[in-house]
Amino acid sequence: MKKKIETILASIGIKKQDSHGAVVDPIYLSTNYKFAKLGDHPEFDYSRSGNPTRRLLEDALAALEDGKGAVVTNTGMSSVMLLGALVPLGGNVVLPHDCYGGTFRLFKNLEKRGLLKAHYLDQSAEDFPSKVQTIKPNLIWIETPSNPLLRVVDIEAVTKLAKQVNALTVCDNTFLSPALQNPIELGADFVMHSTTKYINGHTDVVGGAVISKTKEHHEKLYEMANDFGITGSPFDSYQTIRGLRTLTLRMQQHNTSALFIAEELSKHPKVLKVNYPGLASHPSHELAKKQQKGFGGMLSFEIDLEPSKMNDFLARLEIFTLAESLGGFESLICHPSSMTHAPLTPEEKIEAGIHENLLRISVGLEDKDDLLNDLLSALN
Ligand SMILES: *Cc1c(COP(=O)(O)O)cnc(C)c1O
Numbered sequence: 014m015k016k017k018i019e020t021i022l023a024s025i026g027i028k029k030q031d032s033h034g035a036v037v038d039p040i041y042l043s044t045n046y047k048f049a050k051l052g053d054h055p056e057f058d059y060s061r062s063g064n065p066t067r068r069l070l071e072d073a074l075a076a077l078e079d080g081k082g083a084v085v086t087n088t089g090m091s092s093v094m095l096l097g098a099l100v101p102l103g104g105n106v107v108l109p110h111d112c113y114g115g116t117f118r119l120f121k122n123l124e125k126r127g128l129l130k131a132h133y134l135d136q137s138a139e140d141f142p143s144k145v146q147t148i149k150p151n152l153i154w155i156e157t158p159s160n161p162l163l164r165v166v167d168i169e170a171v172t173k174l175a176k177q178v179n180a181l182t183v184c185d186n187t188f189l190s191p192a193l194q195n196p197i198e199l200g201a202d203f204v205m206h207s208t209t210k211y212i213n214g215h216t217d218v219v220g221g222a223v224i225s226k227t228k229e230h231h232e233k234l235y236e237m238a239n240d241f242g243i244t245g246s247p248f249d250s251y252q253t254i255r256g257l258r259t260l261t262l263r264m265q266q267h268n269t270s271a272l273f274i275a276e277e278l279s280k281h282p283k284v285l286k287v288n289y290p291g292l293a294s295h296p297s298h299e300l301a302k303k304q305q306k307g308f309g310g311m312l313s314f315e316i317d318l319e320p321s322k323m324n325d326f327l328a329r330l331e332i333f334t335l336a337e338s339l340g341g342f343e344s345l346i347c348h349p350s351s352m353t354h355a356p357l358t359p360e361e362k363i364e365a366g367i368h369e370n371l372l373r374i375s376v377g378l379e380d381k382d383d384l385l386n387d388l389l390s391a392l393n
Pocket residue numbers: 088089090091113115116156160185187188206207208209210219220221
């Protein structure tokens with residue numbers, strides 16, 4: 014029976030065989046496992062290669078993303094690196110020009126070392142297909158909605174284009190989680206997550222995951238993750254499962270509060286622009302409605318304020334914390350230009366549309382009126 018997402022989440026590790034009949038699967042911290050006799054191949058032998066607690070999380074993520082398997086790694090970036098390692102020496106990678114800062118920097122550095130060529134492109138631009146035909150990339154990286162401008166890329170269109178040039182496609186699904194978007198259903202070969210964000214949702218674990226559409230790709234990545242020694246720890250996996258159980262409930266609240274705040278901020282005279290795919294005025298509102306099951310908890314906005322006054326505004330906030338990262342139960346605000354996107358050169362920032370008056374918020378689970386009032390009183 015194909016189960017609904019809520020059922021998958023509430024049943025992770027429930028009613029597994031355990032000598033004490035524990036309802037919740039225990040955490041397996043043991044680094045190694047017993048061989049019954051010579052020639053025996055136990056399911057797990059050493060925790061870097063395989064661990065029952067990590068496996069539980071991997072199986073849950075594979076089921077949620079409709080993949081054939083998942084590899085859980087120790088950070089989101091090690092999952093990005095794992096996928097980068099699929100690119101042959103001298104190969105070409107196409108990435109969004111406004112992708113996650115860490116991904117941007119990693120592929121730039123891989124290029125500097127002569128390992129591959131990274132092309133940062135606007136994937137919604139009219140000339141994108143012709144550029145891809147010319148580059149003939151080995152890998153196309155998709156990240157939608159993008160960070161911090163919440164631009165939406167048509168996953169189905171990009172994966173179709175990729176197939177024409179024999180490129181593999183990855184979709185970084187961190188911003189929406191499997192509760193709101195399923196890239197494999199839309200044609201992607203891999204889904205990548207920083208589980209640090211919505212998957213764990215409790216701001217206490219850094220982790221990553223790659224889910225593969227095919228068994229062959231999954232087995233290859235599984236072996237590579239073991240070779241690199243980047244697999245996630247049992248403790249982190251256990252915490253992440255605990256957070257994951259309430260994913261759909263959390264995402265519903267993130268959606269509701271973010272839409273409310275985006276709508277209200279749009280009406281404010283000191284707010285010049287609000288970027289949120291849930292607004293009818295957003296350029297990719299229709300596309301977001303089609304490929305997403307919700308608009309998510311992330312939004313950004315430009316305010317009419319001298320850059321020198323930005324710190325005063327931020328200091329007046331009582332609920333929002335000035336911090337990087339996102340996707341937790343707590344509301345955060347960040348200044349992309351000087352924080353998450355600091356690695357970009359001034360030209361790259363202009364190209365990506367990251368201005369000095371842009372603020373990004375991760376809308377948490379606090380009361381939505383309290384959140385709005387916090388922003389409004391700081392603005393006024
Ligand atoms: C945070 C993040 C990453 C990197 O993950 P870490 O867990 O910080 O290593 C990659 N992509 C996106 C979209 C992110 O938000």
